[in-house]
Amino acid sequence: MTSFLRSDRSRAVAIWLLVTAALVVAMVVVGGLTRLTGSGLSITQWKPVSGVLPPLSAGDWQAEFARYRAIPQFQFVNPDMTLAQFRFIYFWEWSHRLLARLVGTVFLLPLIWFAVRREIPRRLWGQMGAVIVLLGLEPIVGWWMVASGLANRVYVAPERLMLHLGIAFALLGALVWTALDALAGQARQTLPSPWGGRALWIVGLIYLQILLGALVAGNQAGLVYNDWPLFAGHLLPGDYAGPGLWATLAHSQGAVQLHHRLVAYLLTIAAVLMGASAWRSPYLAATSRSLALAVAGLVLVQASLGIATLMARAPIGLAGAHQFVAALTLCLAVAFAWRVRRV
Template identity: 70%
Template structure:
């Protein structure tokens, strides 16, 4: 019996995964601050190991600053920046990368230790290996994103930012779901039901909205059309159309903000319907109903926060709060989807 229990569940493993998920969330927050302070291009080289050591002397700082001065962002946007101002943006990007390195250590070393002790439920081993691979890919994608802003652009490509943020939230959701599995053990039975499909759709809508939000951030689209519910007094912004379909979908500030707004309205209605339906359902257990209500409430709060952030022209505090609430809404939706599949 002891052997079976050790192979089926481990609350120590669950706590480790929750800690890792919290670090992913911290990376999202620091990454958001890095984006809002235009700090993401301050480090122009990718050194996965030696890059963990920041400049330690004035000569080191001057060399780092000289590399930054060669890129378009300095030449077109910050030509009057001095070394002190450069240091302020450098530390944001360095902190973001350092968190990524620490995250890799916090995941990999306990993974090896738990695996050697056979404390990881067997059914989770492959999933955890895939999560580790996804985390490693995130590091590569992060540099790929930064590289897009080092030659011709003054900021990173919005679609690459979307992929980078999308991977981060996918990691967060996967870690949280797996932590729930490790804590509770294997389900005695999984239930196909309409609520399972509704919960998955809910997750999909929240995740798509996060991706659209990344395009808004990548195009600095929150800095324009700061009235609501209209956009500069119109239903459709005047600069909606780009030179091509892709330019419209990914690079038009007016278009990406409109799409983010429209999906927000749809998600808001879906969340209300889900919450009310769950509350009135006799099929769902009490804790599942509570999770549905909390997830729906998080979406409602997020909608109000989004409007406030836009109308205030995206101050750093509200911008970060908006990202945090998106993460909370996603995690609550994941918890609801996980719960409705189990007896």
């Protein structure tokens, strides 16, 4: 019996995955603050191993600053930047990359330990494979994103930022789901009810809204149309259409902000209706009902934060809180979707 239980569930594995998930949330928030401080292009080289150390001498700092002065962002956005100012933005980006390395270390070293000891339930290895792939893709796409801003642009490409953030949130969701599976063990049966589908729709809407938010951030669209619910006094943004479909969807400030607002309205209505319906449902356990209400409440908080962030022109504090609550909302929505599919 002990051998069977050990192969079916593991509290230690669940804790490890949740700690990794918490570090991913920290990485996402620090990454957002790095973008808000204009720090993301301060490190112009990708050194996965040696880059763990910042410049240690005056000569090293001058060399890093010289590389930054060679890119368009310095020439067109920060031509008067001093070395002291450069050191400030450098440490934001270095901290973000250090957190990314920490996430990889905290995940991979225990993975080897648990795998050697055969403490990872065999049924979870498919999910673990997905986590490993996402974890491997994240730094590669991150550098691909940074590289887009080192020539011919003063900021990174918005669609690459969206993909980078999307992978991070997909990794976060996979870690939470797998941790819950590791903690609870094999489900006795799957609930034959519509709640599983409804919960996954909410997760999908939250994820879509996060991707649209990345496009808003990548286009600096939070700095325009700072009235709400109108757009500079009009029902729709005046500069909605770009020169083509992709230019409109991914690069028009008016379009990406409008899409982000519209999905926010849809998500808020759907989450509140789901929470109310779940609370009245006799088929859901108390834990599921509480999770549904928590998701609805966080969506309302997130919508309010979004409006406040927009109207205040994206100050760092509000924008950072907006990104943190997005991560927390996704985690709770994933937990709700996981819970309603099990008895």
